[in-house]
Amino acid sequence: MGDRKPYVVLVTGSRTFKDWRTMRDVMAAIVTEHGPDRVTFRHGRCSRGADMMADRLARQLGAHVEQRPADWDVCAGPNCTPPHRKQRGDGSTYCPGAGLHRDAAMVDDGAHECLAFIDPCAEPRCRGKKPHGSHGATETARMADEAGIHVRRFPEPQPVIDRFAGPYEALSNFARIPVTIYSQLEQREITYPTSEHAFQAAKTLDVNERAKILAEPEPKDAKILGGQVTRRPGWDEVIRYKAMRAIIVAKFTHDSPAGRVLLGTADAFLIEGNRWHDNHWGDCRCGRARCAPPGANWLGRMLMERRAELTTSLHHHSQKDDRHA
Ligand SMILES: [Zn+2]
Numbered sequence: 001m002g003d004r005k006p007y008v009v010l011v012t013g014s015r016t017f018k019d020w021r022t023m024r025d026v027m028a029a030i031v032t033e034h035g036p037d038r039v040t041f042r043h044g045r046c047s048r049g050a051d052m053m054a055d056r057l058a059r060q061l062g063a064h065v066e067q068r069p070a071d072w073d074v075c076a077g078p079n080c081t082p083p084h085r086k087q088r089g090d091g092s093t094y095c096p097g098a099g100l101h102r103d104a105a106m107v108d109d110g111a112h113e114c115l116a117f118i119d120p121c122a123e124p125r126c127r128g129k130k131p132h133g134s135h136g137a138t139e140t141a142r143m144a145d146e147a148g149i150h151v152r153r154f155p156e157p158q159p160v161i162d163r164f165a166g167p168y169e170a171l172s173n174f175a176r177i178p179v180t181i182y183s184q185l186e187q188r189e190i191t192y193p194t195s196e197h198a199f200q201a202a203k204t205l206d207v208n209e210r211a212k213i214l215a216e217p218e219p220k221d222a223k224i225l226g227g228q229v230t231r232r233p234g235w236d237e238v239i240r241y242k243a244m245r246a247i248i249v250a251k252f253t254h255d256s257p258a259g260r261v262l263l264g265t266a267d268a269f270l271i272e273g274n275r276w277h278d279n280h281w282g283d284c285r286c287g288r289a290r291c292a293p294p295g296a297n298w299l300g301r302m303l304m305e306r307r308a309e310l311t312t313s314l315h316h317h318s319q320k321d322d323r324h325a
C-alpha cells in the first residue's frame with residue numbers, strides 16, 4: 001500500500017499498427033496490476049500507429065504518459081555528420097538519425113518492461129530480407145533487450161527454424177539418415193544413405209548412373225554426380241517436386257527419429273537457410289544483393305506440409321483409440 005514506486009513501461013511499435021484490442025488488453029492488465037497512478041507509459045509520440053494508440057489508451061486507463069518526440073531539426077546522434085541530413089519537400093532539412101537517437105535515449109532512461117507492437121516492414125524501398133519487422137520499433141525492442149529490459153512482443157512472433165543443423169540436423173537432406181524408396185525402374189526398394197543421395201539418383205533413368213550415386217559415401221559427392229547425370233525428361237518441371245515429396249514422406253514418419261524431430265518443431269516456420277545461393281529449395285543468407293529476395297524455400301514448405309500431415313494423422317489415431325476404448 002505504501003509502495004508508490006512508479007512502474008515505467010516503454011512502448012514501441014510500428015506506424016502501421018492497428019490492433020487496438022491487443023494493445024488495450026496488455027496495457028489494461030499492467031494498469032490493473034500496478035495501479036493507474038503508478039504506471040507511466042513512455043512512447044516516441046508518433047502521430048500514427050502504435051505511439052498514438054498507446055497515448056490514447058494510457059489516458060483512457062488513467063495512467064501517466066511520457067512523450068518523447070524526436071528532434072528532427074537538430075543533429076545529435078552519435079553518427080551524425082552534416083551531409084547526412086535529408087531534404088523535405090519544402091526545402092527544409094531534417095536528421096534521418098533523430099528517430100533512432102530518440103529511441104536509444106528512451107531505452108537508456110530505463111524501464112520496467114518494454115511492449116513492442118511490431119508489424120512487418122512496409123517500406124517499399126526496403127531491400128532487407130523479408131519478412132522482417134518495421135525498422136524503428138524492431139531496433140528499439142532490440143536495444144531494450146540488450147539493456148536487460150524485459151520485452152514483450154505483439155503479435156507473438158512465430159518461431160523460425162532456419163538452420164537445419166544441431167538439434168534440427170535431421171531436417172537436412174545431408175543428414176546421415178537412410179531413406180528407403182521403391183524404385184519403379186528397378187522394381188525393388190533401394191535404401192540410400194541420405195535423402196540427398198535419393199534425390200540425386202531420381203534425376204536419371206540410367207540404372208548405372210543411379211548405382212554410382214548410391215555408392216558415393218558423401219552426400220556432397222552424390223550431389224556433384226547428380227549434376228552430371230543424364231536428366232530424365234520432365235525433371236525440372238514436375239518430377240523433382242514429386243521425388244522430393246516421396247523422399248520426405250519416406251523419411252519422416254510417426255515412428256522414425258526424423259519424424260519425431262519434425263513433429264518437435266511444433267508450429268515453427270521452417271526455412272532451409274543456406275549459404276550456397278539455393279533460393280529454390282531454400283533461402284540463401286550469403287548477404288549478396290542477388291540473394292536478398294526471399295527464397296522459394298520449397299524444402300521448408302514441403303517439410304511443414306509433411307508435419308501437418310503427421311499432426312493430423314496423430315490426431316486421427318488418438319480419436320480412433322478413444323472410440324475403441
Ligand atoms: Zn543527424
Ligand SMILES: [Zn+2]
Pocket residue numbers: 121122123126127128132133134135
Ligand atoms: Zn525493411
Ligand SMILES: [Zn+2]
Pocket residue numbers: 275276277278284285286287288291
Ligand atoms: Zn547467396
